[in-house]
Amino acid sequence: MFIHLENLCFTYSLNMPFETEVLRGINLKIKEGEFVGLIGHTGCGKTTLIQHLNGLITPTSGNVFIDGQNINIRGVNMKRIRQKVGLVFQYPENQLFEESIYSEIAFGPKKLDLSDEEIDIRVRDALKTVDLDFDTYAERSPFSLSGGEMRRVALASILSIRPKALVLDEPTANLDPQSRNNILTEIKEIHKKHGTTVILISHNMEKIAEMVDRLLVMHKGQIIMDDSPRNIFEKKYKELIKVGLGLPQVTKCMHQLKSKGMDVFTGVLTVKDARNEILRVCKNKKMARIVR
Amino acid sequence: MIKIDHLSHTYSSQKKNSTKALDDISIEINNGDFVSIIGSNGSGKSTLARHLNGLLLPTSGDVWVDGLNTKDKEHTWMVRQKVGMVFQNPDNQIVATTVADDVAFGLENIGMDEELMKKRVKWALQIVEMDEYRESEPHLLSGGQKQRVAIAGAIAMHSSYLVLDEPTAMLDPRGRDEVMDIIGKLNKNENITIIFITHLMEEAAESKKIIVLNKGKIVLEGNPGEVFSNFKLLRKIRLDIPQITELAIQLNKKGLNVPTDTMRIDTMVEKLCSYI
Amino acid sequence: MKVLRNISFGQYIPHDSLVHNLDPRVKILSCITVIICLFFVDNFWGYLILGFLILLSIIFSKVHLKFVFRGLRPILFIILFTLIIHLFMTKGEVIFELGFLKITYEGLIKGLFISCRLFILILTTSLLTLTTSPISLTDGTEKLLSAFRFIGIPAHEIAMMMTIALRFIPTLLEETEKIMKAQISRGADFESGNIINRTKSLIPILIPLFVNAFRRADDLAIAMEAKCYRGGQGRTHFRKLQIKRNDVLIFTFIISTTVITSFIF
Numbered sequence: 001m002f003i004h005l006e007n008l009c010f011t012y013s014l015n016m017p018f019e020t021e022v023l024r025g026i027n028l029k030i031k032e033g034e035f036v037g038l039i040g041h042t043g044c045g046k047t048t049l050i051q052h053l054n055g056l057i058t059p060t061s062g063n064v065f066i067d068g069q070n071i072n073i074r075g076v077n078m079k080r081i082r083q084k085v086g087l088v089f090q091y092p093e094n095q096l097f098e099e100s101i102y103s104e105i106a107f108g109p110k111k112l113d114l115s116d117e118e119i120d121i122r123v124r125d126a127l128k129t130v131d132l133d134f135d136t137y138a139e140r141s142p143f144s145l146s147g148g149e150m151r152r153v154a155l156a157s158i159l160s161i162r163p164k165a166l167v168l169d170e171p172t173a174n175l176d177p178q179s180r181n182n183i184l185t186e187i188k189e190i191h192k193k194h195g196t197t198v199i200l201i202s203h204n205m206e207k208i209a210e211m212v213d214r215l216l217v218m219h220k221g222q223i224i225m226d227d228s229p230r231n232i233f234e235k236k237y238k239e240l241i242k243v244g245l246g247l248p249q250v251t252k253c254m255h256q257l258k259s260k261g262m263d264v265f266t267g268v269l270t271v272k273d274a275r276n277e278i279l280r281v282c283k284n285k286k287m288a289r290i291v292r
Numbered sequence: 293m294i295k296i297d298h299l300s301h302t303y304s305s306q307k308k309n310s311t312k313a314l315d316d317i318s319i320e321i322n323n324g325d326f327v328s329i330i331g332s333n334g335s336g337k338s339t340l341a342r343h344l345n346g347l348l349l350p351t352s353g354d355v356w357v358d359g360l361n362t363k364d365k366e367h368t369w370m371v372r373q374k375v376g377m378v379f380q381n382p383d384n385q386i387v388a389t390t391v392a393d394d395v396a397f398g399l400e401n402i403g404m405d406e407e408l409m410k411k412r413v414k415w416a417l418q419i420v421e422m423d424e425y426r427e428s429e430p431h432l433l434s435g436g437q438k439q440r441v442a443i444a445g446a447i448a449m450h451s452s453y454l455v456l457d458e459p460t461a462m463l464d465p466r467g468r469d470e471v472m473d474i475i476g477k478l479n480k481n482e483n484i485t486i487i488f489i490t491h492l493m494e495e496a497a498e499s500k501k502i503i504v505l506n507k508g509k510i511v512l513e514g515n516p517g518e519v520f521s522n523f524k525l526l527r528k529i530r531l532d533i534p535q536i537t538e539l540a541i542q543l544n545k546k547g548l549n550v551p552t553d554t555m556r557i558d559t560m561v562e563k564l565c566s567y568i
Numbered sequence: 569m570k571v572l573r574n575i576s577f578g579q580y581i582p583h584d585s586l587v588h589n590l591d592p593r594v595k596i597l598s599c600i601t602v603i604i605c606l607f608f609v610d611n612f613w614g615y616l617i618l619g620f621l622i623l624l625s626i627i628f629s630k631v632h633l634k635f636v637f638r639g640l641r642p643i644l645f646i647i648l649f650t651l652i653i654h655l656f657m658t659k660g661e662v663i664f665e666l667g668f669l670k671i672t673y674e675g676l677i678k679g680l681f682i683s684c685r686l687f688i689l690i691l692t693t694s695l696l697t698l699t700t701s702p703i704s705l706t707d708g709t710e711k712l713l714s715a716f717r718f719i720g721i722p723a724h725e726i727a728m729m730m731t732i733a734l735r736f737i738p739t740l741l742e743e744t745e746k747i748m749k750a751q752i753s754r755g756a757d758f759e760s761g762n763i764i765n766r767t768k769s770l771i772p773i774l775i776p777l778f779v780n781a782f783r784r785a786d787d788l789a790i791a792m793e794a795k796c797y798r799g800g801q802g803r804t805h806f807r808k809l810q811i812k813r814n815d816v817l818i819f820t821f822i823i824s825t826t827v828i829t830s831f832i833f
Binding site for chain 1: 332434461464491532535539542561
């Protein structure tokens with residue numbers, strides 16, 4: 001078990017006037033190499049939850065185990081934990097500060113006391129992963145880039161520490177469609193190539209449905225659903241709507257078709273699957289008519 | 293009416309490589325219209341938006357707002373009263389320490405009388421449904437609420453035109469819905485002309501007319517149906533089409549008679565059910 | 569952090585009290601007058617009268633004493649330190665001896681007086697910020713400063729800067745926290761090492777903050793221009809300040825008390 005949250009509870013401003021219970025008893029086990037999606041309304045506790053994974057926040061009660069180790073007991077080397085679990089916050093380009101992109105991406109590895117040769121390898125690797133040419137970008141200032149490029153540099157600066165788990169909070173927020181698709185492709189590549197455990201928070205139902213193997217739905221500080229996207233969108237869609245979340249467009253379409261009497265399979269996540277399913281049903285109806 | 297007449301704009305940084313941010317744009321926007329301007333990054337849509345209230349002046353060509361030319365310095369303030377503007381970043385538009393004071397900011401600038409100001413502020417806040425937050429501090433509001441305050445501040449001057457430059461780009465789905473809802477109401481109930489800039493097709497679908505920009509030029513214009521059926525061109529200029537439209541295109545390829553400009557789920561469902 | 573946001577910026581605690589409802593100009597001027605008077609008074613009775621004046625104001629403000637004294641906490645150390653310095657360092661008639669430490673009568677008196685001054689000073693300014701909202705403070709300051717416009721004081725610009733600063737401080741604090749968390753997640757360490765290392769470690773926070781601040785300023789300037797901002801010329805005020813009967817009476821009372829106290833004591 002790589003990530004294990006046991007009865008995790010967290011309250012802001014405990015015992016003070018504005019005390020707010022944000023996480024109420026989270027129990028979660030994530031194996032190494034899983035690709036997990038996390039969805040929920042703003043305010044459901046997603047961002048608070050992920051900050052427990054690298055020790056930025058300590059639980060009010062409950063335990064956090066990373067790679068078998070309880071990270072909130074005394075004497076834990078937090079630096080090592082933060083090397084294992086890389087957190088990429090929303091709008092990560094807001095953390096760029098170095099004079100060159102090279103230094104920016106080298107920042108993390110430098111803090112790990114690696115040799116200069118090793119750091120160089122990592123920087124080159126990271127730039128390659130985010131599809132930015134080393135010779136073009138290495139010596140440029142991070143502030144001279146477009147929004148999408150800055151986002152990729154910020155991602156690369158976490159990749160260079162080679163975390164075993166990558167936690168991304170809305171990595172595609174405010175990106176144009178092309179940049180968005182690029183980053184998601186890169187994340188998929190990282191998962192495939194290195195077996196990195198990935199936790200992806202997103203509001204984009206369509207993309208999340210396509211990419212993740214397992215979907216967690218949070219509501220008011222609890223995980224209310226934990227299943228494959230297919231199962232959740234097929235069987236639990238009514239509850240999703242009740243907590244104010246949506247479905248991928250094609251899945252919604254299939255549900256509406258079903259409610260109008262068409263015998264379609266509603267566990268459809270992609271356009272291709274929807275097309276095939278609709279065609280199948282139409283053909284059957286045609287066959288039925290011909291036979292008659 | 294806003295008349296954009298052969299507008300071209302070259303930024304000083306572009307002069308060396310002779311690219312233009314805007315290249316010979318001509319558009320007419322009538323009172324009560326709801327127009328969306330879409331394009332990918334670098335298409336010139338934000339540049340165009342800033343010409344509508346004189347924040348930018350044309351390198352060549354003219355922009356007329358109700359007969360006033362934006363190049364005339366004596367008319368700049370009148371133009372800015374007529375054309376309200378809302379920007380992408382909800383935080384970086386709010387200047388005062390409470391909601392009501394921020395909405396009053398524009399009115400203070402034009403020297404409005406205090407009694408009338410109070411009435412206007414109340415009116416604007418009620419339209420965007422933020423009146424109960426009038427004494428709130430901005431940093432305590434959600435993104436959607438901040439944008440609504442920005443909208444209130446823009447319309448408080450009784451602007452007949454409202455330009456919104458990617459107002460939902462930094463919002464979560466709930467905030468996006470709030471803002472789109474208010475914009476629709478402003479157009480329908482208050483007859484405010486809306487000029488809406490976005491790169492998201494689903495948002496453009498709400499408007500009556502869409503203008504598609506690419507590299508500073510208009511490449512397509514028409515009502516949503518007309519524009520969306522040109523999916524090949526849209527894809528080429530890196531605009532994403534909604535999943536439903538993608539589905540319609542694919543079904544169409546396989547012989548099903550579903551119109552390729554379908555953007556809404558209920559339209560698709562209707563068509564498919566009638567097909568059976 | 570969401571809850572940090574919930575606490576309103578500044579010490580302002582709203583109430584419907586006599587003091588809260590006073591014109592901010594009266595409050596600011598009264599505060600200044602009392603503070604000036606403090607430095608003229610050199611007599612136990614004088615401090616007693618001023619102290620009583622402040623206590624009366626606190627009572628009329630309906631603000632709970634615990635909030636008032638909260639403002640004193642950070643200064644308590646300084647007051648104590650000052651008292652001790654004067655107790656042991658002033659030359660004069662020795663009244664107590666412990667080894668080489670000598671406490672003199674003059675030292676005791678001087679120490680107590682200065683402590684009293686600091687005490688009353690902090691209480692007065694605390695009361696001002698506790699009972700006056702940030703907007704009222706900036707409005708009041710602008711109105712007072714505009715009396716000096718003829719000698720070139722840019723009253724409106726100063727008030728505008730104060731307003732924007734007050735508006736953005738909570739936002740910038742939030743942003744600082746976010747940046748810190750992001751850098752810590754990359755291995756940045758703000759706590760260990762000597763003073764040089766710790767100062768260096770602030771760079772990954774300060775640079776992004778500054779870059780973003782400049783960007784914000786740019787955006788904000790454009791947004792202000794779009795709303796017809798062109799400086800203080802011809803601007804009206806949403807919140808109009810009006811001097812009422814209470815303002816006149818109370819201000820007169822405070823001025824007369826302080827002036828008389830300064831002269832007699």
